[in-house]
Amino acid sequence: MTGKPLVLSLFGKSSLQAAWEPLLSQFPGSMAIIGDAETDAGRYSSTTLGFVPDLAVISSDLYPNRGSRVIESLRAENPQLDIVILASIETPRISLLPLVKDRVCHFAVADPERDMDRVRELLRTLTANEPWKFASYLHPGSDFHEWCLYEPQQKERIISHIEDLITGSGYDLDLLRQQGVLLADEMIENALQAAPNNELSEKGIIIKAGFDGETLALQVIDKWGTLTPEKALEYMARLQDGQVCLDLPRGRGLFILWQFFDHFHVNIISGRETAVGGELKRKSTLDHGRLKGFDFFHHSCSGRSHGKNLSPLYWKDTPHV
Amino acid sequence: MVNVDENVCKLLVEFDTDFNMFFLSGIVDARAKSVLDELPHRIEHRRITFDFGGVTRINSMGIALLLRCFKQIRDEMQAEVRLSHLSPVNAMLFKITGIFLLATPDEEPDQQHLQ
Numbered sequence: 001m002t003g004k005p006l007v008l009s010l011f012g013k014s015s016l017q018a019a020w021e022p023l024l025s026q027f028p029g030s031m032a033i034i035g036d037a038e039t040d041a042g043r044y045s046s047t048t049l050g051f052v053p054d055l056a057v058i059s060s061d062l063y064p065n066r067g068s069r070v071i072e073s074l075r076a077e078n079p080q081l082d083i084v085i086l087a088s089i090e091t092p093r094i095s096l097l098p099l100v101k102d103r104v105c106h107f108a109v110a111d112p113e114r115d116m117d118r119v120r121e122l123l124r125t126l127t128a129n130e131p132w133k134f135a136s137y138l139h140p141g142s143d144f145h146e147w148c149l150y151e152p153q154q155k156e157r158i159i160s161h162i163e164d165l166i167t168g169s170g171y172d173l174d175l176l177r178q179q180g181v182l183l184a185d186e187m188i189e190n191a192l193q194a195a196p197n198n199e200l201s202e203k204g205i206i207i208k209a210g211f212d213g214e215t216l217a218l219q220v221i222d223k224w225g226t227l228t229p230e231k232a233l234e235y236m237a238r239l240q241d242g243q244v245c246l247d248l249p250r251g252r253g254l255f256i257l258w259q260f261f262d263h264f265h266v267n268i269i270s271g272r273e274t275a276v277g278g279e280l281k282r283k284s285t286l287d288h289g290r291l292k293g294f295d296f297f298h299h300s301c302s303g304r305s306h307g308k309n310l311s312p313l314y315w316k317d318t319p320h321v
Numbered sequence: 322m323v324n325v326d327e328n329v330c331k332l333l334v335e336f337d338t339d340f341n342m343f344f345l346s347g348i349v350d351a352r353a354k355s356v357l358d359e360l361p362h363r364i365e366h367r368r369i370t371f372d373f374g375g376v377t378r379i380n381s382m383g384i385a386l387l388l389r390c391f392k393q394i395r396d397e398m399q400a401e402v403r404l405s406h407l408s409p410v411n412a413m414l415f416k417i418t419g420i421f422l423l424a425t426p427d428e429e430p431d432q433q434h435l436q
Contacts, residue, residue, distance in 0.1 A: 178378075178410045185350070185380045239418070252418060253381040259417050286413045 004028035005127035008044075008053035010035065010070065012061035019112040020086070023120055024057065027127065035062070044073045052078050055126055060087035064098035071102045082126050084108055086119070091291055096237035105229045105296040118263065122295060131267035131297045134208055137217035137279040144210025144217065150201050152192055158207055159184050162218070165211045172282050179260055179280050180216045184209070186253040187220035187276050194226050194274075208277070219277030227274045229296035232266060236294075258294055265295045332356050333375075341366050342405075346375025349383030357386045361393040364400050370427070374406030384418045391423040403427050 007027045011017040017032045024030045031049070046052045056074055058067050063085055075081050084106040087094065091109070099107065106126070110119050121136050138144060145165065147158045162184050166177045184207070191205045203223040210217045235251025236258055254276075258264050261278030268274050332353035335344040343360065379387070391402050402424035407415065415421050 175409065178408065181378055182380065182410060182414075185378060189350075189380055189382065252384060256381055256384075256414065256417070260413075286409050288413055288416050 005054040006051050007031075007055045007057065007123065007127070008033070008049065008074070009057040009059075010062055010067070011059040012066075013059075016059050016061060016088075020057075020119075023112070023116050023123070026120070027123060044070060046077050053081065054078075055082045055084070055123070057084045057086050057123070060085055060091050060094060064094065064102075068098055068102055071104070082106065084122065084126070086110065087291060087293070088112075089291065093289070093291060096233060096240055100230070100233045100237050103230065105233075105298065107293045107295075109291045109293040125297070131275065131299075132265040132277075132295055134210075134217060134219045134275075134277055137215055137263070138210050139212040139214075142210055142212040144208055147207045148204045149188065149207060150204045152200075155185070155188050155192070158188070162207075162209045165209055166216060175286070176216055176280055176282050180209075180218065183257055183260055183278070183280070184218055184220075186256055187218065190253050190276065191220050191222040191224075191274070194222065194224050196224060199224065214282050216280045216282075217277070218280075219275055221273065221275040223273055225269050225272040225274050227266065227268055227276075228270065229266070229268065229298050232296060258292055259288070261292070263293065263295075265297070267297045269299045334360065336363065340370070341368065342370040342372055344372045344375060346377075348377055349379040349387065351382040351386075353383055353386055357390045360390055361398055364394055364398040366400065368401045368403065369394065370403040370405055371424070372405045373408070373411055376408075376411065379411055379414060381418075384414065384420065387420060388418070388423065391420065395423055401425070 005027065007024065007030045009017070009020070009024050009030060009032045011020075011032060011034050014034050017034050021032070024032060031051075031053075033043075035043075053074065056071075058070065062070065071083055074083075083102070083104045085094075085099065085104055085108065087107070087109045089109055089111050094107075098104075106122065108119055108122055110116075125132055135142075135144070145161065147154075147161065149155065149158060159181055163177055163181050166173055166180060188205065188207065192200070195205075206221040208217070208219040208221070232251075232254050236255050239252060239255040257276065257278065260280070262281045262284050264278040266274065266276050331348040331350070333346045334356055335346075336342070337344065349357075394400050394402050403426075404415070404420075404424050405427040407426055412426065415424075415426070
């Protein structure tokens with residue numbers, strides 16, 4: 001992406017556009033179009049807009065009910081266009097099937113009064129062509145820990161260390177501890193299951209964890225890079241309706257991660273590296289009905305994907321082992 | 322009582338004939354396969370309860386094994402499966418993965434059970 005990124009934002013209601021205007025106006029080239037059932041493909045052509053957007057933010061009151069054709073017309077001129085679906089926390093449950101079909105990799109569930117920073121970080125990350133940064137979950141300057149696993153037998157010890165990061169007692173901390181242990185187990189097992197023969201002992205799996213008193217941040221990085229956003233979304237969509245899937249050997253772990261994490265991200269360099277992670281807030285409650293977002297950042301090992309230069313995914317941040 | 326070598330599998334299961342109940346303890350993961358595969362064949366009654374009070378963690382592999390176990394008990398043994406002493410995290414896990422379509426919790430998630 002050269003020059004200033006151009007962000008197109010689409011809302012169905014002016015009130016929603018107004019709520020997000022303080023954030024979107026910070027991105028040069030931002031243009032908001034408020035439409036109601038506007039599915040005319042010509043409306044979003046570069047000729048009509050006057051530019052080809054690098055990133056499109058589409059409000060959930062337009063998508064998926066009326067927005068699939070919008071995405072189709074936008075991608076006709078820029079197939080690598082990143083799409084962010086922006087939903088409010090009151091939005092009813094959305095099926096992932098349209099997102100699978102439209103290859104939407106970013107689903108942000110946010111309250112503009114509380115979550116402006118998180119959405120700002122997402123848009124900044126996308127427009128800068130970067131992967132999601134683990135350290136962004138924690139207070140600036142917070143310590144985090146890092147371990148490298150070379151054999152499956154190390155897993156329980158590492159999980160125990162993660163559990164010990166959450167010091168203190170109380171219902172909220174106990175709940176956070178239990179969730180953290182579960183999700184760490186899932187991410188490590190996913191990486192172990194995907195490991196090609198002999199590569200685990202050679203390359204290892206990296207586990208990062210940090211707790212700043214309010215947020216538990218977790219990330220697991222493998223060097224196989226076998227997951228794709230399309231595959232991940234398909235698994236999540238298939239399990240979303242709650243049906244019993246006995247023949248699903250893999251994918252249930254990703255779905256569990258998505259349902260428990262307050263923010264869930266996956267950074268992928270195909271054939272090279274996969275980083276899966278997220279955050280758990282101490283103040284969050286277990287709520288199956290709550291809509292949850294996700295972000296999949298995908299780069300190819302050829303150096304370019306979606307028109308973007310390759311970025312290193314294994315960020316050293318500020319390691320404190 | 323089904324004793325399992327802890328070096329092989331972390332899950333331990335005890336069966337109480339008086340209460341027609343299986344007490345599970347430890348971690349329910351891929352290593353629990355042999356234990357859970359055997360359980361449906363021990364069912365002799367039309368209603369069986371699984372007590373999860375001693376279970377510390379269940380991952381997605383464990384969920385897959387539990388789904389298979391409960392489905393076999395329901396469909397082949399024609400028995401009803403009840404669940405007791407679920408932690409809030411395990412209750413949510415069971416809800417989102419469809420376990421509750423095959424088994425019924427006896428009570429609200431045990432909010433005191435967070436150890």
